[in-house]
Amino acid sequence: MLVVGRWQLRAAMRAAEETAAAGLAQANAIYRAALDAVRAQGHIEHVKWRRGIQRDSYAAFLQSVLRYHDYASNLEPSTEDEELRSRTAGLKPLEAEMSHKGWVVRLEGPEEVSAAARDLQLAATTLAIVIRGHALQMSAVASISGQIQDHPREVARIWELIPIL
Structure with a gap:
């Protein structure tokens, strides 16, 4: 009977060890699944x-490009050179903002988006240069036109030289 009791005790111990091992394995699996x-x-x-950071940086960049473009598009010829210079000076802070936001896009976006941002920024800057040049030319033309009555010969000579320049 003693031998049978020992066998039963060993069997119970083995079953407990196997149950404990199975419980640990199950707990480990549950822990790993949760992790x-x-x-x-x-x-x-x-x-x-x-994605939210990227979307926000893209939107901020596009808004700064639009502000820059809108400001440049509203440059009109002026008979006063100082007035036109002060209005074109207003492009500088907008250009700086656009550049700053463009760098954020380049840092946050993939290469395709970075390249598109560089191209858009270059196009906006080029357009502003063209608009500013046009406004200066139109101001010069208006100034020359205003002087026609006072100095007709000099104005005629200027009109001859403009195509050469």
């Missing part, structure tokens, strides 16, 4: 956050 779920959720949240 994987938290990692996956963290990754999803990070991707959403990153």
